Amino acid sequence: MSDVQVLIIGGGAMGTSLLYHLVKAGWQDVVLVEKNDLTHGSTWHAAGLCTHFAHNPTIQELRATSVRLYRDILPEETGQSCGFHRSGAMRITRNPDRMDEFAHVAGLSDFTGYPLELLTPERIAELHPLARLDGLLGGIYEPDDGHVDPSLATNAMAQVAQRGGGTVRRYEPVQAIRREGGAWIVEASKATYRAQHIVNAAGTWGFEVGQMMGVNVPSVPVLHQYLVTDTVEAVADRQARGLAELPMIRDPEESWYVRQERDGLILGPYEREAQVWSVDGVPPEFGAELMPPDLDRVEHIIEAAMARIPALGEGGVKTVVNGPITFTPDANPLIGPAHGVENAWLLTGSSMGVMEGGGAGWFLAHWMTYGAPPMDALAVDSRRFGAWADRDYRVAKAVECFGLQFGVHYPYEERPAGRGLRLSPLHEHMRARGAVMGAAHGWERPNWFADAPGAVAVESFRRTNWFAPVARECETVASRVALADLSVFSKFEVTGPGVPGFLDTLGANRAPRAGRIGLTHVLTPAGGVASEFTVARLSGTHAYLTSAAAAEEMDDDLLRAHATGHEVEVVNRSEDLAVIGLMGPKARAVLEVLTEDSLGAWLSVQEITVAGLPVRALRVSYVGEPGWELHVARDDAVTLFDALEAAGQAHGIGYYGAYAANAMRLEKGYRGWGADLTTERTPLDSGLDYLVAAEGRDFAGREAMLARQGDSAWSMVLLEVEPGEVDPFYAHPVYCGARVVGVVTSGAYGHRTGKVLALAYLREPARDDLSLRILGQARAARVLDVAPYDPENARMRDG
Structure with a gap:
C-alpha cells in the first residue's frame, strides 16, 4: 500500500492543474491517477476557448488565471508554447436586454480590472470584417481572450508538477474507495493508496467517482458538437496578407460561436434541446472516443451562423467533433470540500474545463493549503447542492443549462427546470394568496405577492411587474402587519x-x-x-x-x-x-x-x-x-x-416575500450573508464592529481578523444613490471621480424611505465625488452615516 498526502482522481485540465498548484504550494507525496491518458474524457476534444467574460468575479478570476497560466507562466517554465492565441473575442446581439447584460458585465470588469469594451455595430465591423451587421444593436469585446491547445496546456502542467515532485500515473482506473482509520483507502488497478486527502477531479466520471466516495455529485455528461471547416478563402487571404487572427465571435441569440483555426473556421452550436449521455454510468472503456456526427440537430444554428458570417459557407466541413462535456445544475464547476466527509474534495463538473481549469486548480489548492478559498466561493462551492439534487433534477437542469448556455442572466433570474423539490407546508397557502415563487437551495419560497394567483415575473434589468406589488408589501409591514413563510432557513x-x-x-x-x-x-x-x-x-x-x-x-x-x-x-x-x-x-x-x-x-x-x-x-x-x-x-x-x-x-393583515424583505433590510443597513458578507472580508471590514467581541476570547480566525485591520483599507458603506430608471442590484463599480474605488454587493429601492440604496465595499476611505455605473449610466452616490430607517431601532424595541 502506498501512503500519499493527496490522491487526485482524474487527469483532465482541472485535476492536472490542481497537481501543478499543490506542488507549487509545497505539498509532498501528491499523486494523480488517470484511468486512461491525460486529457482523455472531455479535455482532449475541447475547442480551447478562453475568456474573461463572466457575471461573477470569482468565475472571472478562474478564467483570467487560466489565461495567464497558459499564455505566460507555463511557456516560461517549460520553454514551450501551450498554443495560446491572443485573438480577442466579441459577443454580438440584436437584443436590448442583452446590451443591458453586456453593460453590467463591463461594469463588473471595471472593478476587477479586466478591460471589456462595449461595441457599436461600426466597431464590430472594424474588429471582424467577415461579419454582417444586419439587425445588430452592438456587442462587447474581450481583448485579452484567446484559445489554447488543451493537450499542450494539460501536459505542460503535468511536466512542471512532475519536475517538482508530483506523480502522474496513467492507465490506472480507480476501482473502490473507502474510509478506514482516519484515511482514505483507494484501490486502483495497479496499486492501493492510503491518502490523507482525496480529490474527485474525474470530470466525465465525476458522478461515478462520487458514488464510490459516498458523495452526491450532481453533474451530467451532455453531448456537444462543433465543426471544423476546410480552407476558407477569406481567412486564407487575411493570413497571406499578414493580418491579425480574427477575434472569436459569439451570437448568444442564435446560440453559436466561431473562431479561426489556421486558414479555416470552427463553428460551435449549442442547441436548445440538449442530448444527455450515459447519465447513470459512463462506459468504463470510454476514453478518447467521439460520438458519430449528428448535424441535423444543429442545422438551423449552422444556417444562422452562415447568415451572419457568409464566409463559413465557403469552406467544406473537414471534421465534426461530437463528445461529452459535463454540466452541473447551474453550469458552474463544483470546487471545494465534499459535504459530510472528512478530507474529501471536489474539482469537477465544469462545462468549461479548459477555460476554467487553470484557475480552478489554483483556487482549490489555496483552499486546501490555507483552510479557506482565496475568493468568495459561493458560486462554485461543491456544497451548494444537497441530497435533494437527485437524478431527475440534475438531468433537467443540465438540459436547461446547455440550452441556455447563451441565455441572458437577469439580476433576479428564476429558471423553471427542476422546481418543486422542497416544499414548505405553507406552499399551497402562499400560492393561493398570490405568491410568485422563487427557488432557494431546492426550496420554493415566495419572492413577491401578485394581486391574484398565477402571475409570473417579467425578467428585466429594469423595474418590472413586481415593483409596485413589493411597494404594497412594504407598506403593509410598516403600517399594519404581514405574514411571511420563512421556512427555508x-x-x-x-x-x-x-x-x-x-x-x-x-x-x-x-x-x-x-x-x-x-x-x-x-x-x-x-x-x-x-x-x-x-x-x-x-x-x-x-x-x-x-x-x-x-x-x-x-x-x-x-x-x-x-x-x-x-x-x-x-x-x-x-x-x-x-x-x-x-x-x-x-x-x-x-x-x-x-x-x-x-x-x-x-x-x-x-x-x-x-x-x-x-x-x-x-x-x-x-x-x-x-x-x-x-x-x-x-x-x-x-x-x-x-x-x-x-x-x-x-x-x-397581508403578506410579504423575499424581495420586500431585501428592500427593507437595506433601509436598515443590514448585511446579507452570501452577498455582502463573504469569506473575502472580515466582520470589521463589513462594518460589524458591534458584533465582534475579540478581547479575552479564542475563536477561529481571530488573530487573522485583527491583523488585517491595519493592512486593509476595505470598508463597507451604505450609499444613497441618485434615482434613475434602473435600481442597483450587485457588481456595479463605485467611482471616486474617475477612479474605481469599490463595488456594490447588494442594492434596492427602499419603499419606506423613498431612497435608492446600495451596500458597497470601498478599498480606500473615499466619501466625496462618489458615483455608481449602473448599466453604463453614472449615478451620483453619497455615504449614509446611519441607516435611513429607524436608526435607533425604536420601532423594534417598543413594538
Whole structure:
C-alpha cells in the first residue's frame, strides 16, 4: 500500500492543474491517477476557448488565471508554447436586454480590472470584417481572450508538477474507495493508496467517482458538437496578407460561436434541446472516443451562423467533433470540500474545463493549503447542492443549462427546470394568496405577492411587474402587519453539557445568555466571514441556530467540525420545522389574541403556546419592524398560519416575500450573508464592529481578523444613490471621480424611505465625488452615516 498526502482522481485540465498548484504550494507525496491518458474524457476534444467574460468575479478570476497560466507562466517554465492565441473575442446581439447584460458585465470588469469594451455595430465591423451587421444593436469585446491547445496546456502542467515532485500515473482506473482509520483507502488497478486527502477531479466520471466516495455529485455528461471547416478563402487571404487572427465571435441569440483555426473556421452550436449521455454510468472503456456526427440537430444554428458570417459557407466541413462535456445544475464547476466527509474534495463538473481549469486548480489548492478559498466561493462551492439534487433534477437542469448556455442572466433570474423539490407546508397557502415563487437551495419560497394567483415575473434589468406589488408589501409591514413563510432557513439544534464552550468559541460575538438571541459570524482561518448564525439560547445546555438556506450543507459541516472536543450533539432540523414571520406594528396585537404567555422583549426567545400549539418564538426582525419568527413543527404550520391570519383580519393583515424583505433590510443597513458578507472580508471590514467581541476570547480566525485591520483599507458603506430608471442590484463599480474605488454587493429601492440604496465595499476611505455605473449610466452616490430607517431601532424595541 502506498501512503500519499493527496490522491487526485482524474487527469483532465482541472485535476492536472490542481497537481501543478499543490506542488507549487509545497505539498509532498501528491499523486494523480488517470484511468486512461491525460486529457482523455472531455479535455482532449475541447475547442480551447478562453475568456474573461463572466457575471461573477470569482468565475472571472478562474478564467483570467487560466489565461495567464497558459499564455505566460507555463511557456516560461517549460520553454514551450501551450498554443495560446491572443485573438480577442466579441459577443454580438440584436437584443436590448442583452446590451443591458453586456453593460453590467463591463461594469463588473471595471472593478476587477479586466478591460471589456462595449461595441457599436461600426466597431464590430472594424474588429471582424467577415461579419454582417444586419439587425445588430452592438456587442462587447474581450481583448485579452484567446484559445489554447488543451493537450499542450494539460501536459505542460503535468511536466512542471512532475519536475517538482508530483506523480502522474496513467492507465490506472480507480476501482473502490473507502474510509478506514482516519484515511482514505483507494484501490486502483495497479496499486492501493492510503491518502490523507482525496480529490474527485474525474470530470466525465465525476458522478461515478462520487458514488464510490459516498458523495452526491450532481453533474451530467451532455453531448456537444462543433465543426471544423476546410480552407476558407477569406481567412486564407487575411493570413497571406499578414493580418491579425480574427477575434472569436459569439451570437448568444442564435446560440453559436466561431473562431479561426489556421486558414479555416470552427463553428460551435449549442442547441436548445440538449442530448444527455450515459447519465447513470459512463462506459468504463470510454476514453478518447467521439460520438458519430449528428448535424441535423444543429442545422438551423449552422444556417444562422452562415447568415451572419457568409464566409463559413465557403469552406467544406473537414471534421465534426461530437463528445461529452459535463454540466452541473447551474453550469458552474463544483470546487471545494465534499459535504459530510472528512478530507474529501471536489474539482469537477465544469462545462468549461479548459477555460476554467487553470484557475480552478489554483483556487482549490489555496483552499486546501490555507483552510479557506482565496475568493468568495459561493458560486462554485461543491456544497451548494444537497441530497435533494437527485437524478431527475440534475438531468433537467443540465438540459436547461446547455440550452441556455447563451441565455441572458437577469439580476433576479428564476429558471423553471427542476422546481418543486422542497416544499414548505405553507406552499399551497402562499400560492393561493398570490405568491410568485422563487427557488432557494431546492426550496420554493415566495419572492413577491401578485394581486391574484398565477402571475409570473417579467425578467428585466429594469423595474418590472413586481415593483409596485413589493411597494404594497412594504407598506403593509410598516403600517399594519404581514405574514411571511420563512421556512427555508437552515435550522440546527445543539444540545448537551458542552453548549457553553461550543458557543463561546464558535464565532466573533459572545454567546447570548439563556432566553436571549444573538448574531455571530464564524470566521475562516484568514479572518473572513464563513457563516452567519442567529443563535437562540434556550438554556444552558440547549441552543437553536438558524442561517441562510443556501448555507445548509456548509453550516452542517462547520457545526459538526466545531463540535469536536465539545460534549454536544448537533441535529439538522431544516426539514422538520416551519417558520412563519409575523411582522409589523400590529404583530403583538395579533399574537395576544392567540396566547396567554408573555411575549418577551426584543431579541428574546421563548417556547410558548399559540393557538394551542407549541411554538418557539424569536422576537427578532430582519425588516426593521416589530415582530416575531415563529418556529413550529412542520405538521402544525398550516394550523398556526390559519389562526394568525384569522386573528389579523381586524388589523388588515397581508403578506410579504423575499424581495420586500431585501428592500427593507437595506433601509436598515443590514448585511446579507452570501452577498455582502463573504469569506473575502472580515466582520470589521463589513462594518460589524458591534458584533465582534475579540478581547479575552479564542475563536477561529481571530488573530487573522485583527491583523488585517491595519493592512486593509476595505470598508463597507451604505450609499444613497441618485434615482434613475434602473435600481442597483450587485457588481456595479463605485467611482471616486474617475477612479474605481469599490463595488456594490447588494442594492434596492427602499419603499419606506423613498431612497435608492446600495451596500458597497470601498478599498480606500473615499466619501466625496462618489458615483455608481449602473448599466453604463453614472449615478451620483453619497455615504449614509446611519441607516435611513429607524436608526435607533425604536420601532423594534417598543413594538
